[in-house]
Amino acid sequence: MVGKILVIGGTGSCGRHVVKHLEKKGQIVLVGARDEKKFKEMKFVKNTTFRKFDYTMKVTWKCALDGVDRVFLMALPLDDKPEKYIEPFIDELKQSQKIKKIVFLSALNAERFPIFKIETLIKDSGIPYSFLRPQFFMENLTDGFMKDELKQGGLTAPVGDHAIAWVSAQDIGGCATSLLLEESGKYDNQAINITGPAPITYPQICGLLSKYTGKNVKYNDVNPTDFEKVCLSKGMSLSSVQYLAIIFETVVENKTNTVYMGVQQLTGHQPKSFEVFIQENFASSSKT
Numbered sequence: 001m002v003g004k005i006l007v008i009g010g011t012g013s014c015g016r017h018v019v020k021h022l023e024k025k026g027q028i029v030l031v032g033a034r035d036e037k038k039f040k041e042m043k044f045v046k047n048t049t050f051r052k053f054d055y056t057m058k059v060t061w062k063c064a065l066d067g068v069d070r071v072f073l074m075a076l077p078l079d080d081k082p083e084k085y086i087e088p089f090i091d092e093l094k095q096s097q098k099i100k101k102i103v104f105l106s107a108l109n110a111e112r113f114p115i116f117k118i119e120t121l122i123k124d125s126g127i128p129y130s131f132l133r134p135q136f137f138m139e140n141l142t143d144g145f146m147k148d149e150l151k152q153g154g155l156t157a158p159v160g161d162h163a164i165a166w167v168s169a170q171d172i173g174g175c176a177t178s179l180l181l182e183e184s185g186k187y188d189n190q191a192i193n194i195t196g197p198a199p200i201t202y203p204q205i206c207g208l209l210s211k212y213t214g215k216n217v218k219y220n221d222v223n224p225t226d227f228e229k230v231c232l233s234k235g236m237s238l239s240s241v242q243y244l245a246i247i248f249e250t251v252v253e254n255k256t257n258t259v260y261m262g263v264q265q266l267t268g269h270q271p272k273s274f275e276v277f278i279q280e281n282f283a284s285s286s287k288t
């Protein structure tokens, strides 16, 4: 039987979909995050509760884990030293001796990124795990680092016509839920790659955004040095900009255009296409 599930980052652009999918399965979900106000705005169901959790405040960990036997774990976005807090947190999970499974939100091409250290720490912990390795989130357009620029009418990236098999965080939520609730051990100690149904380029994304918003959305194809300058000018930290640069290197090396069947395998349905995502999220704005 599955006990309480702690979803770390459950108010974030991916974690909120994990929570919603678990709710649909009738699970008791604890949302681990810092900001209770943000939690209330999510309008989760009554049984879903907030547990104050801050990686940087060890004092919050024990209470957040009370009664929990499964954890959806994620590193903070673009954190170049995720092990600083997650290593001691994994020790805490080990010491509790109550955790039956960790589902870790990793990333495709994880071995290229700092996040890979967390995969290694989890493997070494001896706790059963599954790693979800998604491609770029479509929700970067609506909740993530591309949102503000898109409001100004364009997208900037240093990747030319190289394609990415973007996946929706809604599908990631479905996949995470299947893994958290799987009791047969079928997916234990495995990494599962998940993507959308097809690779798509930035010019194609801008074409779809233009089509559904009725506005001309421009692609600003820049070289990596100029991209770093743009990101720094927007207030991103140097370490985050450098992390982002490694991510975009994998795009230019054509390591992001492969389609994987993880969503179909874990949820039984086809992943959402980028066109449907854009239609759902941007079509109405063309009417305003």
Ligand SMILES: NC(=O)c1ccc[n+]([C@@H]2O[C@H](COP(=O)([O-])OP(=O)(O)OC[C@H]3O[C@@H](n4cnc5c(N)ncnc54)[C@H](OP(=O)(O)O)[C@@H]3O)[C@@H](O)[C@H]2O)c1
Binding pocket: 008, 009, 010, 011, 012, 013, 014, 015, 032, 033, 034, 035, 036, 038, 053, 054, 055, 056, 074, 075, 076, 077, 078, 105, 106, 107, 108, 115, 134, 135, 136, 137, 138, 140, 143, 144
């Ligand atoms: N974006 C992509 O395209 C992509 C692709 C593959 C993998 N990933 C991975 O996905 C993860 C990011 O997910 P996301 O986009 O859902 O992030 P996000 O939207 O920025 O959400 C971050 C979540 O973490 C919580 N949080 C922030 N600081 C915290 C702290 N100190 N302690 C505990 N919780 C904290 C936030 O809530 P509070 O502020 O209330 O604490 C929020 O719930 C990263 O690990 C990234 O590597 C992203």
